[in-house]
Amino acid sequence: MSILSTLGSFQAPLTLLLIIFGPSLLPRFINLFRPRPPSSTPKPVRPARPLRLKLVLGIHTLWILKHLLLPPYDLFVNNNLPISISNSQIRYALLGPEYDPLTRQIHPLLELLMNRLKIMDNRILYFKFEHKPMMECVWCQTPTDYLIYSLPNILSWYLLEATFLGGMAWKWIAGPEAPQRAETWRNTFGWILVVAATVEGGIKWGWDLRVVEGDALHLASIIHTLRSIFLLLFPLVYTFLPLPAIPVSSSILASIVSNTTSTLRLTSLARASIQRSPILRETWSLLGKRDAERKEIARRDEDVRRIVRELKLDEGTMRVGARGWIREGWNGMVRVDPNPAAQAGT
Known part of the structure; x- marks a missing residue:
């Protein structure tokens, strides 16, 4: 919990540093793990990466950065409110100062959210599952219910990334090395996506949040940031990872x-x-x-x-x-x- 709290405290500056220095440092970081060919073996000449691949990676990066810089609405994070805030202050933050009960009616889902946030256990669930499930899931009562309701949103991120990864196996997108790269790394990266989705769902369902000094860990916000950074780097790492040398057949030798x-x-x-x-x-x-x-x-x-x-x-x-x-x-x-x-x- 202390590690996630530290990440939450430095979330904004870390994101800014990642955006500025990430694209230039990533290839150098990957080069540290490239296997060095022996001096007697000539280095293979790799074809240049096509412009289409760079364009697709650029669009993907901008899309992830948009979600990273504009995260989903969170009542407590956006308004800088602790979890122990009073019900009247929550109502004021949701409805605004211009709310007049005589001229304006409250939406039933918004009323449902305010009633739920009157209970501390539901506020902890809000910190786990974000704003949308707590407001829109009428039948949800337990953490399992909220997890089931959140699964489509959780899985959609990784399914889209898996689809994007599959598209990078086409030659007309990623160049002549695309089939060999897919054969070498696609299964590994596919299982990484499966593990990441499972870990995210497991953390949201099983993490024991506790109120300490009137506040708690904003788990959903931190998970969103970590997921965005992971998906931002995912196709870049896949693109810059080295490929094994093509073996020469014994008949040719x-x-x-x-x-x-x-x-x-x-x-x-x-x-x-x-x-x-x-x-x-x-x-x-x-x-x-x-x-x-x-x-x-x-x-x-x-x-x-x-x-x-x-x-x-x-x-x-x-x-x-x-x-x-x-x-x-x-x-x-x-x-x-x-x-x-x-x-x-x-």
Whole structure:
């Protein structure tokens, strides 16, 4: 309860800081948890996120911010009233100073709300379930009744978010990576929504609110703020989470190894043939010297060296990258039994 009380006290400044710094800090925060690829493996080139995805995320963010900055009406929060306020002050806050019983009738639902708030237990229920259920649910008597009446409103938030998450699996919205991202993360995020909806309903139904020093925790208002922040970050986290590298099939690796072996064999035969012919051997030697001179000139040229470094085409980087790529492909294609003797004995 102390944690939620602290959140309630700093609700406004935390919301303002989140709106200002959240969009710029979120990608950096997610990058802290991205798996670092080994230095020998070239980083995969990811396609740029399409403009349609950015537009959809922007609309979603504005919609959530609207509900975050304009929360549902709460009699006690909007009027800064403690839970122990007198019935006459509640009536004054609901009807206003210009109310005249001779010229204006009270709506039956408003009269029902004022009668309910005369009892302290109902005020505690108001702090749990907000203004609308306490005013509009005529048949509600117990916390379970109010929870049942509030379920459509609670579930609608998460169902809309689940629908939005499903739409982000379409290529024409989220780009070519959308199917792979959906296959990797959609089930996890779907279960997160189910757990969040269950937790919200369970807290509203089972949280034991108590009056301390004439006031109590504004549970419904705090839950609305936390839910809005959660739904605000939810699609952004889904969009910026890393994707696993696509594995290369063993058939492709086998064909590459076969072609490489054939090329090396043909090269070896060609060199042997050149060594048998004096004319070809002399021509090959001259060509080798000329290529060596050109390479030496290129190595000394600063512009060429700078371009090679920028493109990561220098010999050291290419050698390390090729060695790591071949090692990973070979390990994925060949499985070595750590204890073949034991397997043969069985």
